[in-house]
Amino acid sequence: MPRTIRLLASQEVEMLVDWAAGEGWNPGFGDAAVFQAADPEGFIGAFVDGEMVAGISAVAYGDRFGFIGLYICRPDRRGEGHGRAVWDAGMARLGNRTIGLDGVVEQQPNYRRMGFQPVYETLRYSGHAVGLPGGGDIRPPTPDRLADVLAYDRGCFPAPRPAFLEGWLQPPRVALLAMKAGRICGYGVARQCREGFKVGPLFADDTET
Structure with missing residues (x-):
């Protein structure tokens, strides 16, 4: 069966979020729904035989800026071009906008080959909340x-x-x-x-x- 690229329904977006959790990305509960409400055309998937095999978010913020995220191909369907297909669809959807993404270190060479350049450093901290300081x-x-x-x-x-x-x-x-x-x-x-x-x-x- 040929590959089909189309917009994702809300339940398909949640499936993509589950895939992200399986990759260890720790998505927030209900996050994707807010992004989809803000840009209903911002989530794209690749389907083969009616099953989603890859997906991406390409959320537009007006006419000048967009952000790529949730870029995942199902592990058992990698190497078949589905990831690149949704990537191309997401980039085409955002068009001439300035496009941002959060690039994990091991993928930064790939993003550079696609025309992206680092513009800031992301530092992650984790710990236990101890309450807000007084006086503010x-x-x-x-x-x-x-x-x-x-x-x-x-x-x-x-x-x-x-x-x-x-x-x-x-x-x-x-x-x-x-x-x-x-x-x-x-x-x-x-x-x-x-x-x-x-x-x-x-x-x-x-x-x-």
Whole structure:
């Protein structure tokens, strides 16, 4: 049977998330649903005989920026070109936008061959939460602060993403704002994942915030 490339339904996106968990990527609960709600055409899969064999997320943030993620081929179907097929479909979908991705170290040479260049370093920390330090003005976002959060995020992220943040700031994720003199000076969002919790985005004016 020939390979078919098409958009993924929500249950197929969750299957892709399960594959990511099997690869040890530790995805957050409900994360993919927020991305898909923000960009319903942002998840693409390859199918053979009606079964998904590879998938990718190619989420667009407006007309100028997009992000590649969840790029996985089923282990038993690797080496057959399915991964490259969804990669090409995702890149075509994002077109002339500036495109970002998080590249694991062992895959960075492959991404360079595809035209990507490192622009920042990612450091991962893990440990046990011990509570917030005293003295700071830390509060959850309220509806009247949404416009302020969007404006602050715009200074940290390459493109506006109101549809995404409106979902991402909602429970069960825990969002907190750092305030100083009545204005936002940082914010972060924690969400439960298959092994503990993850934090992101996490932005601040400085390391003391």
